[in-house]
Amino acid sequence: MAKNFNIPEKVIYVCTGSKCKKKGGKDIGKLFRTMIKDMGLKNEVEVIKTDCTDRCDFAPVMSFQPDNAWLKQATEAEAKQAFEEHILKKRTP
Numbered sequence: 001m002a003k004n005f006n007i008p009e010k011v012i013y014v015c016t017g018s019k020c021k022k023k024g025g026k027d028i029g030k031l032f033r034t035m036i037k038d039m040g041l042k043n044e045v046e047v048i049k050t051d052c053t054d055r056c057d058f059a060p061v062m063s064f065q066p067d068n069a070w071l072k073q074a075t076e077a078e079a080k081q082a083f084e085e086h087i088l089k090k091r092t093p
């Protein structure tokens with residue numbers, strides 16, 4: 001269990017329900033975690049895995065908060081691009 005109750009500035013919710021998981025959601029979640037770690041953003045950005053969000057036809061599904069930007073049928077390249085747009089570009093100094 002974490003020692004502190006950290007509240008991140010940004011959260012990426014990645015659906016890892018069975019359909020999204022199979023269609024790349026799990027790998028994209030891992031990719032985000034690696035990027036966050038490598039960029040030293042662990043205290044600012046958090047990846048939260050969710051259960052099925054009832055959008056299975058659009059798997060894999062994820063959302064970037066607080067922008068409320070949603071990706072559907074996301075490829076790894078699109079996920080990276082959205083990460084840049086919604087996580088990196090709008091960071092508060």
Ligand code: FES
Nearest residue numbers: 017020052055056
């Ligand atoms: S498994 Fe992701 S929306 Fe259903």
